[in-house]
Amino acid sequence: NAGVMQNPRHLVRRRGQEARLRCSPMKGHSHVYWYRQLPEEGLKFMVYLQKENIIDESGMPKERFSAEFPKEGPSILRIQQVVRGDSAAYFCASSSTVSGANVLTFGAGSRLTVL
């Protein structure tokens, strides 16, 4: 089991461009979570998804950010018109109902740098 796979590991974008971060959960996991960690700060919850459904997006900025977890394929975190303040590490995690929704396995993260 390869664990939670995130790509790209590093992404550089210029202001105004779009960033797409992908997350493949562990095999058998149907819950996906996205967290953001700004430089020298703590982990902040962004969004919680199950297949084809957004369960909790209370941590998502109101504009420019969106997330999906389609029936087939990885979960995508999309940031439109990036700004320098979006530079951060974005971590994806997954869990299953078998292990318990709060036993999360995290990926290695995608580090976004906005120039």
Place this chain on the structure above:
Amino acid sequence: DAKTTQPPSMDCAEGRAANLPCNHSTISGNEYVYWYRQIHSQGPQYIIHGLKNNETNEMASLIITEDRKSSTLILPHATLRDTAVYYCIALPNFGNEKLTFGTGTRLTIIP
């Protein structure tokens, strides 16, 4: 979710047991105590969780007081690779509550 309180930092000598305390005096009956850690620049890592009984796995032991108002994570033989920020979180095992990370305890293992 119950609020948890942890010391901001701790040191421990390599090879000794590291004991990380956590206070959760407002924990409710259906809330478990979860421990995660984040080694610098890596994704967080689940360590252990428990409800009221002491728990042990290959990584650590979790001791929960009888009144469940506090707990201690024990790393029995700390190594330099255990240097990390450790998070104690209390919430139900199932449901739509999200895992919320506080400031945790920065544990430094001293050679």
